[in-house]
Amino acid sequence: MNTTLLQHLNGNAEPVIPSPCFVLEEAKLRRNLELIDSVQRAAGVTIILALKGFSMYSAFPLVRQYLSGATASSLNEIKLVNEYMGVQAHTYIPAYQDATFDEVVSRSSHLTFNSWSQWERFKDRVAGKPVSCGIRVNPQYSEVATDMYNPCVPGSRLGATRDQLPDQLPEGLEGIHFHTLCENDSFTLERTLESLESRFDKLLYQAKWVNFGGGHLMTREGYDTNHLIGLLTAFRQKYNVDIILEPGSAIAWQTGVLISTVLDVFNSQGIDVAILDTSFAAHMPDTLEMPYKPRIIHSYHEPVAGKPTYRLGGMTCLAGDFMGDYSFDKPLEVGDKVVFDDMIHYTMVKTTTFNGVNLPAIGVWKEDESFQVIKTFGYESFKDKL
16 A cells, blocks of 8 residues: 555545545556466466456456456346456356346356256257356365355255266266365365366366366465466366366455544443444455454554554444454544455445445545545435345
């Protein structure tokens, strides 16, 4: 984060950034895209945008400079890909619906079925259509610690296990799709591929493409991209397939913040509390789902003895809409800015208007160090959902 942006966040310069507000830093998004592009070029693979992790379509013109496609998991996401990425979508939906299936097919270049029963049900409706179909498989191996994000837990609804598939891919089914990672490194991928190949080796040799799904956090500091390139190159050459990756977090990793403002400060039974104009439940629900403790710029992530320490509360009336505890160098006062770091991937797409709380504004800190408000929200956004 550069000094000029910090000045804006501190309210010392014009224009004033609204609060609460998601602010994407354009230069940081470009930096990530350049790294991702270097991987796909070196490995000879295709890396596409996963809308479930980053759907800020105002940034898609920049994304299109580096990535040729995007993956969607609903008709609405598909339409966003068509309209703002300007391409057909790579589509995976856990269960397709009769009423919308034909439109989904017409808007997609690739279509992945979640189960063999889904393939059997819809195969006649894709026959002869200009779409490449695949099947999602479950390699029964994942190192994701949180069950909510682990697609390989016993009884998982995501992907077919080897015993549910034939030994021969039928006509019209030409892709294999797996997704078992969540913000993991290339060494986790290596171990995952060992499990995938031990179970699906025969089918992999028959496939035209293999989609490695998401969870490849190649833009995180310390990620060994050379090791990833080696894995992808070896796999592509071994099976003579096209490889597709669709990272969610990696695209917008560390590319922006959520700005909030302190509305009230008080002591509650010996604990200092600061109420913000944002909400963990409504604006950062993944912090409560995962759960994880978001980092705050210019704060101490864990309490420090002797420093002002606060439990931060959100705007809703949900008792659990809080996060604690953080220490600061100076006591918090009404009007102070509290800036949550790395809030662009996943967080933005999960926001709600629970309790009628306004959604945060959306803005971009441009590469020329100007600020642009992209969108603001109000009563209509709340009302229209109901």
